[in-house]
Amino acid sequence: MPHPSLRTALSLRLPIIQGPMTGSDTPALAAAVSAAGGLGTLGCGMRSPAAMAEAAAEVRRRTDRPFGLNLFVQDTPAPDAATVEQAVARLAPLYAEFGLTPAVPARWCEDFAAQFDALVEARPAVASFTFGILNAAQVEQLHSADCTVIGTATTVAEAVAWADVGADAVVASGMEAGGHRGTFLATGRLQAEGLAPAEKAPAARGPSQADFAASMVGTMALIPQCVDALRPRGVAVIAAGGIMDGRGIAAAQALGAEAVQMGTAFLACDESGIGPAYRDALAHATGTDTRTTRVFSGRPARGIVNTMLQRLHAHEADVPAYPVQNALTGALRRASAEAGRADYLSLWAGQGVAAVRPMPAAALVAVLEAEWRAAQAAVGALGVEQP
Structure with missing residues (x-):
């Protein structure tokens, strides 16, 4: 049986995910994006378990549409x-x-184990992660809670590592993206040491400065490579980095991405917490x-x-x-x-x-949809033109 698309699995009308912006996003922003047909997300990396539960409840008070919670996979230093x-x-x-x-x-920082338990308890439609990687047992625990699991990758190797532990989708984050880089694997380390992702502790060891530099891959280069590696395994790719309008959404889809994740575009929305x-x-x-x-x-x-x-x-x-x-x-x-x-x-x-573009989130989603559909039509027209 063919693997359902990410939009079908999440009942999304549009291929638009509002990126988690820890410290800047709000329940009002996430709810507005979800209600408008995209997927709103709360960055919970710095929220306590109690604050996570409260924020999730507030999103649900505002909309009955799916939304996501995002955590930083990290050890307490x-x-x-x-x-x-x-x-x-x-x-x-x-x-x-x-x-x-x-x-x-x-x-x-907050204790990740306690945050993870709060995430499972909240049962959002999407549980997404950055800075590190879960193990297969943790992914299965989220699946048992009916959560779609999305990991963040800055290289093809990281995308494959998420597929190996059972993630449903991967955000392929190009170097153009705002905020923290999600790099968690040292370049070439898995291949050199012959170890599977679950046998390592990338969040604990952390990548080196050189690994971050080597992982600065542009969105246009990263997306098709991740699609080629993950599509045969039924894992969706979400494009992130430098996407600000409907043309960017259409371009990402042309490269094989099923959806886009946009953070900077939503920062200036009325509901943003900045x-x-x-x-x-x-x-x-x-x-x-x-x-x-x-x-x-x-x-x-x-x-x-x-x-x-x-x-x-x-x-x-x-x-x-x-x-x-x-x-x-x-x-x-x-x-x-x-x-x-x-x-x-x-x-x-x-x-x-x-x-x-400063405006209410629902208005921005409507503008993005109109631009996206216009871009799709323009590309289609180009495809039938004669030389």
Whole structure:
């Protein structure tokens, strides 16, 4: 029996998934996208289990359509004292601008095991993951809870690794995408060591700086390769990275993707959780204003260049890995937002940022649908033209 398409399995009218934007998305945004015919998603990487349950309940209060929850697959770190002290000293001058001193938080991140249990309990239509990979037993547990499992990959090897553990679909995230890179495998490590994904602990060991650099594959190159590797196995590919309008949706489908995931496009929506300073930065950014950096969180992520990125650029290789740096800069980013300054915000955005369109989410989905259908018609017309 043919494998059902992702849209059929999820009863989606449109091939549009709102990307999880931890700290910026809201239940109102996810519900609006789902109600309009796409798939809304909540980024829950920094939400507590209780907050996850509350957010999922709020989406369900607003719509009866399918939605997704996304988690970061990660272990709780135990950094040495010297590393933390150096990071605190590095950030002290920046905190001083707001009359603050950096402090070491009580914990570095939420416990993934507890978050995973909360995800299973919430039973969303889609459970998606980034930063690492589940094992086959965890995927089966989600399937038993009637969740469609979607992994994030930045290379073909990572996409295949997700297929190997039983994922239903993979988000193939090109280097153009805003926010954190989902890289979790060292380049060539699986082939060199002859181990299956489930036999490794990529989330615990983490990729190296060189692996992130090697995994910066563009969307147009990544999508067809992932489709060729996964389609024979019945695993859907979702395109992400630089897609801002209906033409991008049609182009991704022409490459074999069943749907697209769009984050930056939805950041400027009325229902987004970002503040005025972030919105103003989005409104004035151009396609050459983003960079991939570790200075905000300790993990490579694409965002708009600002003062913090410039001041800490020389320390790209020195800041502690995610989530330690992310936790240490949290109060600084909050202070910057409260002061209405974008100087020290993590202004995550993709290379398509110049094409953001501020409007309600439902209106944006309607515009995207019209553009997508027009692009499909245009491509069809080109196909019948005579030379």
